[in-house]
Amino acid sequence: METxxxxxxxxxxxxxxxxxxxxxxxxxxxxxxxxxLEMLDVVxxxxxxxxxxxxxxxxxxxxxxxxxxxMVINGRPHGPQKETTTCxxxxxxxxxxxxxxxxxxxxxxxxxxxxxxxNRSAFDRIIQSGGYISVxxxxxxxxxxxxxxxxxxxxxxxxxxCIGCGxxxxxxxNASASLFTAAKIAHLALVPxxxxxxxxxxxxxxxxxxxxxFGHCTNHYECxxxxxxNIDVDFIAKMNRDFLKxxxxxxxxxxxxxxx
Amino acid sequence: xxxxxNEPTGPIEKRWxxxxxxxxxxxxxNRRKHTVIVVGTGLAGGAAAATLGEQGxxxxxxxxxxxxxxxxxxxxxxxxxxxKNYQNDGDSVYRxxxxxxxxxDFRSRESNVYRLAQVSVNIIDQCVAQGVPFAREYGGLLANxxxxxxxxxxxxxxxxxxxxxxxxxxxxxxxxxxxxxxVEMHARTEMLDVIVIDGVARGIVTRNMMTGKIxxxxxxxxxxxxxxxxxxxxxxxxxxxxxxxxTWRAHRKGAFFANPCYTQIHPTCIxxxxxxxxxxxxxxxxxxxxxxxxxxKTKEDCSKKPxxxxxxxxxxxxxxIYPSFGNLVPRDIASRRAKFMCDQGFGVGPEVDGVRRGVYxxxxxxxxxxxxxxxxERYGNLxxxxxxxxxxxxxxxxxxxxxxxxxxxxxxxxDYNLMSTIPGLFVGGEANxxxxxxxxxxxxxxxxxxxxxxxxxxxxxGNYLATSKLSKVSDDHPEVTGAVEAVKExxxxxxxxxxxxxxxxxxxxxxxxxxxxxxxxxxxEGLQTALQKIPALREExxxxxxxxxxxxxxxxxxxxxxxxxxxxxxxxxxxxxxxTRDESCGGHFRxxxxxxxxxxxxxxxxxxxxxxxxxxxxxSKPKLNKEALDFEYVKxxxxxxx
Ligand SMILES: Cc1cc2nc3c(=O)[nH]c(=O)nc-3n(C[C@H](O)[C@H](O)[C@H](O)COP(=O)(O)OP(=O)(O)OC[C@H]3O[C@@H](n4cnc5c(N)ncnc54)[C@H](O)[C@@H]3O)c2cc1C
Ligand code: SF4
Ligand code: FES
Numbered sequence: 001m002e003t004x005x006x007x008x009x010x011x012x013x014x015x016x017x018x019x020x021x022x023x024x025x026x027x028x029x030x031x032x033x034x035x036x037l038e039m040l041d042v043v044x045x046x047x048x049x050x051x052x053x054x055x056x057x058x059x060x061x062x063x064x065x066x067x068x069x070x071m072v073i074n075g076r077p078h079g080p081q082k083e084t085t086t087c088x089x090x091x092x093x094x095x096x097x098x099x100x101x102x103x104x105x106x107x108x109x110x111x112x113x114x115x116x117x118x119n120r121s122a123f124d125r126i127i128q129s130g131g132y133i134s135v136x137x138x139x140x141x142x143x144x145x146x147x148x149x150x151x152x153x154x155x156x157x158x159x160x161x162c163i164g165c166g167x168x169x170x171x172x173x174n175a176s177a178s179l180f181t182a183a184k185i186a187h188l189a190l191v192p193x194x195x196x197x198x199x200x201x202x203x204x205x206x207x208x209x210x211x212x213x214f215g216h217c218t219n220h221y222e223c224x225x226x227x228x229x230n231i232d233v234d235f236i237a238k239m240n241r242d243f244l245k246x247x248x249x250x251x252x253x254x255x256x257x258x259x260x
Numbered sequence: 261x262x263x264x265x266n267e268p269t270g271p272i273e274k275r276w277x278x279x280x281x282x283x284x285x286x287x288x289x290n291r292r293k294h295t296v297i298v299v300g301t302g303l304a305g306g307a308a309a310a311t312l313g314e315q316g317x318x319x320x321x322x323x324x325x326x327x328x329x330x331x332x333x334x335x336x337x338x339x340x341x342x343x344k345n346y347q348n349d350g351d352s353v354y355r356x357x358x359x360x361x362x363x364x365d366f367r368s369r370e371s372n373v374y375r376l377a378q379v380s381v382n383i384i385d386q387c388v389a390q391g392v393p394f395a396r397e398y399g400g401l402l403a404n405x406x407x408x409x410x411x412x413x414x415x416x417x418x419x420x421x422x423x424x425x426x427x428x429x430x431x432x433x434x435x436x437x438x439x440x441x442x443v444e445m446h447a448r449t450e451m452l453d454v455i456v457i458d459g460v461a462r463g464i465v466t467r468n469m470m471t472g473k474i475x476x477x478x479x480x481x482x483x484x485x486x487x488x489x490x491x492x493x494x495x496x497x498x499x500x501x502x503x504x505x506x507t508w509r510a511h512r513k514g515a516f517f518a519n520p521c522y523t524q525i526h527p528t529c530i531x532x533x534x535x536x537x538x539x540x541x542x543x544x545x546x547x548x549x550x551x552x553x554x555x556x557k558t559k560e561d562c563s564k565k566p567x568x569x570x571x572x573x574x575x576x577x578x579x580x581i582y583p584s585f586g587n588l589v590p591r592d593i594a595s596r597r598a599k600f601m602c603d604q605g606f607g608v609g610p611e612v613d614g615v616r617r618g619v620y621x622x623x624x625x626x627x628x629x630x631x632x633x634x635x636x637e638r639y640g641n642l643x644x645x646x647x648x649x650x651x652x653x654x655x656x657x658x659x660x661x662x663x664x665x666x667x668x669x670x671x672x673x674x675d676y677n678l679m680s681t682i683p684g685l686f687v688g689g690e691a692n693x694x695x696x697x698x699x700x701x702x703x704x705x706x707x708x709x710x711x712x713x714x715x716x717x718x719x720x721x722g723n724y725l726a727t728s729k730l731s732k733v734s735d736d737h738p739e740v741t742g743a744v745e746a747v748k749e750x751x752x753x754x755x756x757x758x759x760x761x762x763x764x765x766x767x768x769x770x771x772x773x774x775x776x777x778x779x780x781x782x783x784x785e786g787l788q789t790a791l792q793k794i795p796a797l798r799e800e801x802x803x804x805x806x807x808x809x810x811x812x813x814x815x816x817x818x819x820x821x822x823x824x825x826x827x828x829x830x831x832x833x834x835x836x837x838x839x840t841r842d843e844s845c846g847g848h849f850r851x852x853x854x855x856x857x858x859x860x861x862x863x864x865x866x867x868x869x870x871x872x873x874x875x876x877x878x879x880s881k882p883k884l885n886k887e888a889l890d891f892e893y894v895k896x897x898x899x900x901x902x
Contacts, residue, residue, distance in 0.1 A: 033533045041538055045765075048806060054817055061335045062500060062541075063335060063539075065335050066325070067330060081648075090648065121447065128435040133389070133390050133432070135389045135390055137314060147400030154396075156391075160393050
């Protein structure tokens, strides 16, 4: 089995109020078949043996779908491989002797909890503000009574494939959450069930996104380049169109209420 | 204690309707006066919390991830079954019921399974109404496929991400209730104990994983929907955080644990590549629709490149042994056969510990028949994922697969209302034992999670609340403060052992014991060995564990340690259950009990029951209770897939 030696510069930060800084670790004899997180597991086991505190990082499924993992690797969210989450990045992407810088997502709206772990609950609040279809349990009509054009269903699926990891925010020079928010808006706007609330939804979600302290989208497209699910920036344009439309048609009292 | 299933009687088609009518309702105005705790916000818990919130109850929901959208349900790739018969291929509620009882090797409760088949139809309607983007045909109608072990196309899917899309549907419904204020969501919060007062569940103790704060939450009713315990094996297809803690803590407080030895091993996972490995990745079972499983006919060929092995030197063993099902035989059979071929020395791929553990899943013929484009449309994502992990392209080189632990059919014992043996403690989804028997057919766990969450628990919990007299519990009740103290003590004990070994190293060792002796096939002798080894390992754990840091911060080593401590007790119970169940059935294969053809041989006379274990205070000496199972509709027969 092929192994490599690496030098890691890892961001260590004890807690939200700690200043934090890089620390250097040698990662020796790492199998090239291991995933990036398995490499960190090995480093952590060795730290623990020495009585040092392991590096905290978020992860769960380790198969690229839960959206829990994420760190900036050599300046790129989720690392160098296209369309790949950190947990699916494998060490065969690195060479013997490489130096690797590992940092948490950086964004005002994602405060650091510890080391590489950040708080992404702002994303949940964006969904809570309107990212759903209001339907009561138990009263739905037969599913095939709502035919959906295959092309629309496929496109809705592509938008819905967003795993909510936050790499788009970390990649954006403005720390904008537009790609995430637009993906959800597009998913629900592309299906007939989503039409009744379409304008309300976009208005509320955009307002919440701003309220959380995410920056504005100024078309850098770094988000799409970093996105492990290749969510298309076209959805942002769709969101902007829907948003303008919704502002034109919204009742005045609602539009002004959203501002405070 | 006598186990009462509380099933309604009468014709099976009418039981759930009759029961629903007989149940008491809570007046809408009174609902907000009731606090409901839901632990776990995967498909089962998320759906239940959303529905109960919508009904007007005051719901407090908990999960250990940073967001409910990340529950392990998200990883399900293949699909969800429902008896819609949209394909007009002969499906019906009765057939889904029949297949599920038979597929579970006659170790599940008929009434529950019938209800599951019945509400499966509503699940799809509900999810489509929520905007779940299921696959569609060109005419705009829903598409279906057939899935491991089924001869009708009843599986609904959203590419290879069905679980994700279903969970997002439930999460969105839940989000709506959070915004409406009916659900109070506590993410990054781990439940560490149940509070039981006068024999009734009245709350939980939690640890805030960011601050370390340990707190009590009281309620009128508690629902556990905390998933399965497959991670007892260390290597499995489960997410790293999946654990047994919630159900095990409840077990120690009086909830019986049923059929712990039933674990499902999934046949199509990527084989282990080395000792650093932290999990095994499942490749969707839908691959078996077009991939052909084979190994070389001679051992000398095992180290050769597959392209150098001519057609007549390949053994398509599933097609050979099971001509009518071929590559689509149920999971337990496909898994055991793969292990058997490798144990006989016909495995392929790299040697790990002297054995090649892999068989080929080959798309060559499918690519020839359908063209590379069509194959890539069907399986492209999965092929990419396989290549990312192994560095090999399945278009050029057959995939290598091997079985891995995937799902646990055992769980807390529940009655027809999904209530455990602790009144007021309900259990849903993979955490309960109820619907799958000794073996779970593909695409039925998602179905069960959502059935429990959207359509069963909201009724049965309401009935419990309407029919129970519950006085208010004050926060300084001795059982409440006592439970909090006990949790604090346990946490400080884990921090203070000061030994030399990490939680992961104990977990790995335990996992290896369970895999070797209580894995795909079991023997009395092996299980006895495991029953020696596990208590010794547990003892070492409490002497020699090392946890750094403190309890007042995010401390992932501490979190792992607590979970491994519970797995160490749970693992022993699995082995004891497997030893006691002196028959083979479904995923539980005792080598002593097989037909001449090597298939699982049940002993219905002695084991047609659910084994429900009761905590005795001593981990090695639980007490066995049995719930006899009756089969009025589907008469037990030998499963045969020849
Ligand atoms: C890789 C994979 C693929 C699968 N594919 C399919 C498929 O195609 N079709 C199918 O039908 N089934 C499939 N399954 C099975 C199915 O996904 C699961 O059985 C099902 O999703 C379990 O749902 P659940 O709601 O019971 O639990 P989970 O989704 O596991 O949710 C558990 C919840 O409990 C919480 N939790 C756990 N412990 C605690 C605690 N102590 N304190 C607080 N919170 C806690 C978690 O945070 C989480 O919210 C698959 C499983 C795997 C592993
Ligand atoms: S849009 Fe892409 S990068 Fe952003 S949260 Fe979704 S999956 Fe992650
Ligand atoms: S750990 Fe789930 S996406 Fe990486």
